[in-house]
Amino acid sequence: MNYSRILDEIKAICPHSFIRLAEPMANHTFIQTGGNADIYIKPENVEEVQKITRYSFIKRIPLTILGYGTNVIIRDRGIRGIVMILDNLNEIKVYENEIKAESGASIIDVSKAALKHHLSGMEFACGIPGSVGGALMMNAGAYGGEISFVLKKAKVIMMSGDLRTLDESDFQFGYRRSIFEKENYMVLEAIFQLEKGSSMQIQEKMDRFTSLRQQKQPLEYPSCGSVFKRPPNCFAGKLISDSGLQGKRIGGAEVSTKHAGFIVNVNHATSTDYLHLIQYIQETVKRKYNIEIETEVKIIGEE
Structure with a gap:
């Protein structure tokens, strides 16, 4: 071209x-x-x-x-x-018990806006480092909460360029999946339905989640977050840890010694390093436990 x-x-x-x-x-x-x-x-x-x-x-x-x-x-x-x-589409507005946020807004900032206006329901998102659009795409969640619990409406653009407004009956949410991902819809804005609450209790919950995240996740290194989906009746991180893979390194990519579900960039890693390490982890867990772990992280670009 x-x-x-x-x-x-x-x-x-x-x-x-x-x-x-x-x-x-x-x-x-x-x-x-x-x-x-x-x-x-x-x-x-x-x-x-x-x-x-x-x-x-x-x-x-x-x-x-x-x-x-x-x-x-x-x-x-x-x-x-x-x-x-879509970083420039980042407006956040609060209307009584609802928050309207554009796709490029930070989901963390949405949780902060909820706190400021005494609204409960977005506490789980206080440490998720992504955009509103990305959070809807993968039905982001943490600490028992997820986007599907609070999303009321969404405005999207289809790949043809046509606009469409979706409501709860359209979302098709599941574990790390949604209609937005399935149909390749581009999120423009989201409306979250929340509940009035105590600012002190909301802040306490957010502080607790932040502390847990700092204790358990390798925030000191670049990473793509949790790499693998949770298999039925177990946790990917435990399977990886029990396989003796913490600290395993290919190139500059390493299975975190702090949380086995994370792969961190410890020394100028390439994407190829990451992909080879992911494959090695999947093959090892499959061989040891006969369990196939799927990636949660999205892998895109030319092969």
């Missing part, structure tokens, strides 16, 4: 968007790995998001939406086509 020409055409229809060619995605992922995106775009508003989506659909150019890059591994060969980041 002639990406210089595509760049010029997008600039013509979205003059305010931030656009770059051959952008290193290692600069935009928590694990600090990943190859280049052919075209990297940060639109200014919903109208530009819609224009770029329709343009890519009509021109048949691959379009990838990336949130904060917290739960993703981008392969070292990068991403073909357009990568669109």
Whole structure:
């Protein structure tokens, strides 16, 4: 594809968007790995998001939406086509017992807004380092709470560029899955239904969750969060630990010695290091326990 020409055409229809060619995605992922995106775009508003989506659909150019890059591994060969980041869509508004948040807002900031307005239900999200859009996509959860418990409505863009509003009957939530992921919907905004509560109790719960996270998770290193889904009736981290894999390293990627469910970047790891280590873990656990552990982290980009 002639990406210089595509760049010029997008600039013509979205003059305010931030656009770059051959952008290193290692600069935009928590694990600090990943190859280049052919075209990297940060639109200014919903109208530009819609224009770029329709343009890519009509021109048949691959379009990838990336949130904060917290739960993703981008392969070292990068991403073909357009990568669109919705960071500029980050408004959060509170209406009585509801919070309306745009896709690019931090889900942690949503939990803080809930606390400020004495609203309970978002405490679980106080340490999830991702965007609202990403949280909806994977039905993010922690400490007994998850997005499916609080999401009331969502506005999305389909890959054709058409808008759609979804409600609770549409979400198809499950463990780390949703209609948004299944249908490749792009989240624009979410409305969360919460309950009035005591600010002191909400703060105490958030403090407790933050303390647990600091104690148990390897926050001192870059990571993509919990790598594997929880298998039925057991925990991936325990299976990995019992397999003697904590501290196992391939290249610069290492199974955390603090929490076996995390793989950390300890020495300039590549995405290939991560993927080889993931495969090694899966094969070892399968051999020892005859249990297949699936990845929770999203793996994207050119193989």
